[in-house]
Amino acid sequence: MKAWQVTELGEPRDVLRFNDIADPVAGPGQVLVRVLATPANFPDVLLCRGQYQVKPPLPFTPGVELCGEVVAVGDGAGFAIGDRVVGTTNLPGGAFAELAVLDADSAFPAPDSLDDAEAAALVIGYQxxxxxxxxxxxxRPGETLLVHAAAGGVGSSAVQLGKAAGARVIGVVGGPEKAQYCRRLGADLVIDRHTEDFVPIVKEFTGGRGADVVYDPVGGDAYAKSTKCIAFEGRILVIGFAGGTIPQPALNHALIKNYSIIGLHWGLYKQYNQQAIADCHAELSRLAAAGEVRPLISERLSLGDIPDGLGRLGDGDTVGRLVFHPPL
Structure with a gap:
């Protein structure tokens, strides 16, 4: 089969090579799938750079999630050939290839209400x-949710899930194109950080109270400024550090203003509570069937576009979700 491989670490455009490699084989409790769609995710960029917490041996194929059609089933896998599934891959054999292997407990039926690209994008970001x-x-319904990088992969899912939960959602983005995309997601208020300071706007929008929940996949200044507009008994969710700077929280400030700092490492649930992931997928499928969430795909590209697509994602030049489809 054909697969994109990282043979040395660096920027995606420089280090990805499209190689002929042996077809993978499904072992016990695994399924082999033909890749139907695979999104670009920031962890894929970090994997290419060698900056992700998981460091697979070289060479490896990135691509952390997919929608695929089952073409072979290992013993005890619980799926049938022809099933359309979504799930997360096992590095070093990622989804940026024609075929991929998934552990059966990391694969789920693809929602019938979503096409291949939309289904592929429902996994990591929405989970x-x-x-x-x-x-x-x-x-809680009626609370105010402030989402940073609200036009990005995880941020866009937070906007939709916040609205589905009955919250008022403020999206912070960088640039007019991303602002327009965020409005299409359903945000009640969109702030362009390139031209506006979100702190006073959030305070004005909430009548001086501040945001009840802050969703922060950026870190750096986004986190620091969020502490200036967090509500009494507010919660700041630390999702990641796409901005490149890990904050050093002033715990005395959290004490004085009575807010919580909450971390999330979703991948740990695969180790500690796989059932919670299955339950979450069932709820996301229900919300998708009800039309309350739907991944908004901004670009549908071919497998041949992966190096440039990942490069643009790493540069911060993409809007919304990029999804790659075979063939080239």
């Missing part, structure tokens, strides 16, 4: 946001 908003904190 992350659902766990953040409903398990790590309990977002």
């Amino acid at each position: 992350t946001s659902w766990f953040a908003l409903h398990r790590r904190t309990q977002l």
Whole structure:
């Protein structure tokens, strides 16, 4: 089969090579799928750079999630050939290839209400946001949710899930194109950080109270400024550090203002509570069937576009979700 491989670490455009490699084989409890769609995710960029917490041996194929058609089934896998599934891959054999292997407990039926690209994008981003908003904190109807990088992969899912939960959602983005995309997601208020300071706008929008929940996949200044507009008994969700700077929280400030700092590492649930992931997928499928959430795909590209697509994602030049489809 054909697969994109990282043979040395660096920027995606420089290090990805499209190689002929042996077809993978499904072992016990696994399924082999023909890749139908695979999104670009920031962890894929970090994997290419060698900056992700998981560091697979070289060479490896990135691509952390997919929608695929089952073409072979290992013993005890519980799926049938022809099933359309979504799930997360096992590095070093990622989804940026024609075929991929999934552990059966990391694969789920693809929602019938979504096409291949939409279904592929329902996994990591929406799971992350659902766990953040409903398990790590309990977002309540009528509360105000402030989402940073609201036009990005995880941020866009937080906007939709926040609206589905009955919250008022403020999206912070960078640039007019991303602002327009965020409005299409359903945000009640969109702030362009390139031209506006979100702190006073959030305070004005909330009548001086501030945001009840802050969803922060950026870190750096986004986190620091969020502490200036967090509400009494507010919750700041630490999702990641796409901005490149890990904040050093002033715990005395959290004490004085009476807010919580809550971390989320979604991947740990695969180790500690796989059932919670299955339950989350069932709820996301229900919300998708009801039309309350639907991944908004901004670009549908071919497998041949992966190096440039990942490169643009790493540069911060993409809007919304990029999804790659075979063939080239």
